[in-house]
Amino acid sequence: MSELAIDREIDRSHMSVSDEVAIQISKMNKWYGTFHVLRDIDLTVYRGERIVIAGPSGSGKSTLIRCINRLEEHQSGSIVVDGTELGSDLKNIDKIRSEVGMVFQHFNLFPHLTILENCTLAPIWVRKTPKKEAEATAMHFLEKVKIPEQAHKYPGQLSGGQQQRVAIARSLCMKPRIMLFDEPTSALDPEMIKEVLDTMVELAEEGMTMLCVTHEMGFAQAVANRVIFMDAGQIVEQNEPKEFFNNPQNERTKLFLSQILGH
Amino acid sequence: MSDTHAQTVAYVRTTMLPPQDPPRAEAGAIKWLRENMFSSWLNVILTLLSLYLIWSVLALILPWAARGIWDAASLTECRAIRDQLYGEGSDVACWAVISDRWQQLLFGFYPQDLYWRPVLSLVLFLVAVLPVLFTEMPRKLLILTGLAPFVIFWLLWGGSIWSAVSILLGFALGWAVLKYTSEPLGALGSMILAVVVPLLYWFLLAGTVAGALHAVLPIGIQEVQSKQFGGFMLSIIIGLAGIILSLPLGILLALGRQSDLFFINKVSVGFIEIIRGVPLIVWLFTASLLLNYFLPPGTNFDLMLRVIIMVTLFSSAYIAEVVRGGLAALPKGQYEAADALGLDYWKSMRLIILPQALKISIPGIVNTFIGLFKDTTLVVFIGLLDPIGLSNSIRASTDWNGVYWELFIFIGLMFFIFCFTMGRYSLFLEKKLRREHR
Ligand SMILES: Nc1ncnc2c1ncn2[C@@H]1O[C@H](COP(=O)(O)OP(=O)(O)OP(=O)(O)O)[C@@H](O)[C@H]1O
Ligand SMILES: [Mg+2]
Numbered sequence: 080m081s082e083l084a085i086d087r088e089i090d091r092s093h094m095s096v097s098d099e100v101a102i103q104i105s106k107m108n109k110w111y112g113t114f115h116v117l118r119d120i121d122l123t124v125y126r127g128e129r130i131v132i133a134g135p136s137g138s139g140k141s142t143l144i145r146c147i148n149r150l151e152e153h154q155s156g157s158i159v160v161d162g163t164e165l166g167s168d169l170k171n172i173d174k175i176r177s178e179v180g181m182v183f184q185h186f187n188l189f190p191h192l193t194i195l196e197n198c199t200l201a202p203i204w205v206r207k208t209p210k211k212e213a214e215a216t217a218m219h220f221l222e223k224v225k226i227p228e229q230a231h232k233y234p235g236q237l238s239g240g241q242q243q244r245v246a247i248a249r250s251l252c253m254k255p256r257i258m259l260f261d262e263p264t265s266a267l268d269p270e271m272i273k274e275v276l277d278t279m280v281e282l283a284e285e286g287m288t289m290l291c292v293t294h295e296m297g298f299a300q301a302v303a304n305r306v307i308f309m310d311a312g313q314i315v316e317q318n319e320p321k322e323f324f325n326n327p328q329n330e331r332t333k334l335f336l337s338q339i340l341g342h
Numbered sequence: 343m344s345d346t347h348a349q350t351v352a353y354v355r356t357t358m359l360p361p362q363d364p365p366r367a368e369a370g371a372i373k374w375l376r377e378n379m380f381s382s383w384l385n386v387i388l389t390l391l392s393l394y395l396i397w398s399v400l401a402l403i404l405p406w407a408a409r410g411i412w413d414a415a416s417l418t419e420c421r422a423i424r425d426q427l428y429g430e431g432s433d434v435a436c437w438a439v440i441s442d443r444w445q446q447l448l449f450g451f452y453p454q455d456l457y458w459r460p461v462l463s464l465v466l467f468l469v470a471v472l473p474v475l476f477t478e479m480p481r482k483l484l485i486l487t488g489l490a491p492f493v494i495f496w497l498l499w500g501g502s503i504w505s506a507v508s509i510l511l512g513f514a515l516g517w518a519v520l521k522y523t524s525e526p527l528g529a530l531g532s533m534i535l536a537v538v539v540p541l542l543y544w545f546l547l548a549g550t551v552a553g554a555l556h557a558v559l560p561i562g563i564q565e566v567q568s569k570q571f572g573g574f575m576l577s578i579i580i581g582l583a584g585i586i587l588s589l590p591l592g593i594l595l596a597l598g599r600q601s602d603l604f605f606i607n608k609v610s611v612g613f614i615e616i617i618r619g620v621p622l623i624v625w626l627f628t629a630s631l632l633l634n635y636f637l638p639p640g641t642n643f644d645l646m647l648r649v650i651i652m653v654t655l656f657s658s659a660y661i662a663e664v665v666r667g668g669l670a671a672l673p674k675g676q677y678e679a680a681d682a683l684g685l686d687y688w689k690s691m692r693l694i695i696l697p698q699a700l701k702i703s704i705p706g707i708v709n710t711f712i713g714l715f716k717d718t719t720l721v722v723f724i725g726l727l728d729p730i731g732l733s734n735s736i737r738a739s740t741d742w743n744g745v746y747w748e749l750f751i752f753i754g755l756m757f758f759i760f761c762f763t764m765g766r767y768s769l770f771l772e773k774k775l776r777r778e779h780r
Contacts, residue, residue, distance in 0.1 A: 150678055177684025187679035191697050191778075200693060201683035233778070253683065 089301055093286040096304060099126040100159075101257055101288050102147060107156030109142060116142050117153070118312045124290065126256075129283045131299040131320075132292045134309035135335060140292040143309070144259045147290070148179045161256060177205050180250030184262040186242045188234035194221065194245050195230040198252045206253065213252070220248040224278050240271025244278050251282075258282065260291040294339060300324065308332045410435030410748075415442065416741035439745045440752050443736050447752065450572015450727050456500075456564065460575050463494040467582070475767065491586075498579070501565040504555040508548045512540040529688050530603075568646040572727030574756055580646070580728075581715040581760075584653040588714070589707070591654065592661025593700075597691060599666055610662070617659035623720050625652045630724035649721055657714040664706035668699035701775050708768035712761045729753045 102124040109117040116139045124130060132140050145151045146158060149165050149172055158165045160175050189197050198217035202208040208216070221227045224244035226237075234242055243263055250258060260279065264272040276298050283289060283302040293299070299306050299320050306323040308316045308331075316329045324340075327333045379389040411427075411434060414420040420436040428434060440447070449457055470490035473479040489510075496506040516536045523532040556562070571579070598610030617625075629648040672695060680690035700707070722731035733749040736742050 148682055150681060173684045173686050175684075176682055179682075181679075181682040183675060183679065183682075185673075185675055187673075187675035189676065189679070189694055189698075191701065191775075201685060204689050204693060205684045249683070 089280065090284045093284060094127065094129070094302075094304075095286065096125050096127045100124070101126045101128070101161065102290075103157075103159040104147075105157055107146070107153050107158060109139075109146065109151065109153045116312050117146070120156070120314060122307070122314065124257075124288065126288050127286050128305060129287075129289045129303045130291070130305045130307060131303040132290065132307045132309060133294065133296075133299070133335070133339075134315075138309045139312040140309055141261050144181075144261055144290055144292060147257075147259060148176050148181055150181075173205070177201070177253055178256050180253060180255035180258040182243070182246050182250055182258070182260045182263045184266050186234070186239070186246045186266075188242055188246055188249070190234050193231050193233055194226070194237070197234065197245060198249045201249070202252050217248070217252050220251045221245070223251075223281070224248045225274075238271060239267045240274045243267065243271075243275045247275075247278055247282070257288045257290070260289065260293065262292050262294070264293065264295060296324070296340060308335065310335070406433055407435050407751075410437040412437045412441050414438035417744050435748055436745060437748055439736065439742050439748050443732075443742070444752075446573060446736065447729055447732055447749075448573045449575050450732060451570045452566060452572070452575065453564075453570070456566065459497045459500070459566075463497045464578070466490055466494055466497075496563075498571075499566055499568070500563045502552060502556040502560065502562040504552040504559075504561070505548075508552040508555065509544065511551065512543045512548060515543055516540040529686070530606075568644050571646065573729055573732050576646075576721070576726060576728050577715070577718045577757075578760075580650055580653055580718045580721065583650045584657055584714050584718075585711045587650075587654040588656075588658040588661055591658035593665055593696065595658060595662035596665035596669060599662060600669055614659045614662050617655055618663070622653070622656050622717055623723060625656055626720055626724050628652070645724070645726065649724070649726065653714060653718065656717075657710055660710045660713070661707060664703045664710060665699060667706065668701075668703035669695065671702050672698055704768055704772055704775075708764055712764055715760060715764070716757060729756070 100123060102122070104120050104122040107117060107120040108115070120143060132143065134140050142151055146153050146165075147160060153165075161178060163171055163175055165172070165175065188194075189200070192200065195214060195217055198221065199208075199210065199213040202213040202216065203210055218227055218230065221230055224247055226241055226244055226248075229237055229241060229245070234245065237245065247263075263279070264275050267275060272295070276295060279289070279291070279298065280302055291298070291303075303320050305317055306320050307314055308323070308327075308329070310331045316323070316327065316332045318328075323332075324336065327336055380386050409428065411420050411423050414423055414436065415438070417436060417439070420438050424432060424434055424436075445454070445457070449460060452460060467490065470487040473481070473483040473487055492506045492510045495509070496503055516539060519539050520532055520536040523535055527535065595610050595614055598606045599614065601607045601610070626649060629652040630645060633643065633648060676694060676698065677690070680694040685693065719728050719730050721728050722734070725731075727735065730753065733753060736749065737745060
């Protein structure tokens with residue numbers, strides 16, 4: 080894992096953390112069958128925070144952020160997103176999901192639709208945006224991720240890095256208030272990692288609330304305001320990046336950092 | 343080298359020679375033959391053996407077919423002509439049975455002066471499917487496609503135009519239910535209601551409505567009874583109706599089988615397994631005999647309609663399994679991405695999942711359709727006059743008693759043309775979709 084790649088000055092003028100709560104998770108537990116994946120998770124995310132979640136494979140990072148838009152259901156405790164509790168009440172789940180963007184490790188673009196159609200589909204069908212307007216928005220975000228010229232191609236014709244940037248643009252088209260990233264760069268070659276990270280940095284600079292599962296510690300150091308370390312389904316340690324990297328408290332964190340940073 | 347100019351160096355060619363053809367043995371048919379048919383000793387033997395086989399089959403059939411007699415009124419007459427032309431007892435086809443009875447093979451006992459109606463229906467159908475089969479056509483034409491079945495129904499069976507209109511009303515009713523109850527009842531409840539309400543309407547009210555409308559404004563054409571239908575017309579009507587109706591039903595069953603809702607899931611599984619587990623012929627007998635016991639006495643429930651329903655149910659079970667395969671082949675990420683964008687179940691199915699799953703399933707779906715189309719010949723066992731049934735009745739006449747091959751070859755050829763066309767269309771569609779979404 081590289082200590083990459085964020086080689087420019089970060090513009091911090093819009094990166095402010097408000098005291099409005101965006102996500103509130105308390106005493107949350109989840110099991111797969113008898114396997115206890117998440118144990119007593121307590122986490123409060125304020126609007127404008129950029130949180131990086133790290134931890135060894137199988138520690139439950141993906142499961143945690145997938146619980147936040149209910150791709151997975153938790154069994155006890157509570158998750159409140161934007162003031163709405165995620166319960167068994169199905170009525171509002173699509174509403175929550177349309178407010179929370181999610182970027183996957185394997186992009187999950189829709190291969191039968193063009194890039195532009197990928198980006199306009201949800202605004203048109205979920206938000207009922209007129210087609211013209213949705214297309215204008217989509218082009219705006221495609222320009223932002225620097226691939227407007229690919230708009231009429233199909234996902235299969237793009238490189239991995241380009242596909243991931245389309246996936247980010249697709250989420251942004253829904254104008255989400257929170258973005259979740261699940262290892263967005265780990266299926267990519269090194270050159271492509273940079274282009275995706277750049278996009279994510281820009282997003283952070285605009286003040287988006289972000290939760291990123293990633294092993295890109297350079298990214299964490301540059302833009303995160305909090306790093307969370309998970310192991311065996313628990314949040315073991317959390318701190319601001321400088322403290323987290325230079326002065327880890329927990330033994331498991333130290334071990335993990337020494338492995339990942341190659342010290 | 344880069345600064346060496348051609349004109350300064352004598353041995354550098356300034357003009358290019360025209361390209362030469364490759365040597366004879368390396369080009370065209372000869373090369374192809376050598377590479378594909380005579381590349382090794384084994385290959386040579388196989389090639390010669392195959393050629394001999396093909397030749398002997400053709401030597402048997404071609405003279406028989408080509409010397410066939412087209413112009414005769416009965417088999418006896420045919421034989422007389424043959425004896426005169428080719429000598430006593432020589433083996434030639436008697437195509438005269440086709441030229442004498444082709445109308446019957448195509449239309450059954452449909453009134454001769456009304457043949458234009460099924461022909462017009464076929465033309466109408468072909469025009470109506472164009473925008474479905476070829477997505478380049480303007481989408482507005484789909485409205486005509488939706489109306490075509492009712493016009494065709496009216497053309498074929500005739501009678502008052504109001505019966506077709508009153509059936510159409512049932513669909514409009516279903517659509518209205520779907521539109522106005524989906525808010526208060528939720529998608530599933532409103533869909534069930536949208537099926538039940540029109541069914542009730544058709545069984546209880548449609549007849550009365552049609553009668554009342556006809557009394558006010560009698561418009562109609564000569565009526566034709568179902569039992570006069572026959573021949574390829576019958577096969578095509580049953581086959582196409584089955585194909586068109588079984589696709590949506592099969593898709594719903596496949597979704598039902600995948601569903602987490604206990605009741606929906608079990609009903610779909612049960613339906614599919616029961617329908618698939620019993621031969622079609624049994625279902626056809628059920629349709630023709632048993633249903634009479636269940637229906638209230640005096641109801642006149644058209645046998646052809648019953649057969650269409652049975653054939654539809656039968657093939658929808660197969661379609662469901664084919665589509666389920668397509669659904670299962672999609673990566674889980676597609677479902678998750680659709681969910682994560684906030685699409686509800688029906689939208690994510692319609693916009694994301696089904697277009698991809700159906701694309702994967704095209705070969706299987708078309709395969710099922712071809713099977714269904716050929717299976718329509720089974721209706722002969724419940725007394726409908728499909729082409730096979732007609733060939734029996736033609737043979738029962740004293741004129742053509744003893745003709746077998748000619749009739750079966752004609753029938754086989756007709757079925758082949760239909761099935762081959764469907765197969766080709768499926769290939770075209772696969773290629774086109776692959777090109778689009780590489
Ligand atoms: N659907 C499932 N059924 C059963 N167990 C599961 C399922 N999904 C994940 N798990 C298990 O839950 C644990 C946590 O999985 P998760 O994907 O959240 O880990 P992760 O921290 O994201 O790991 P990675 O870094 O490898 O992505 C793992 O041990 C995994 O095997
Ligand atoms: Mg993971």
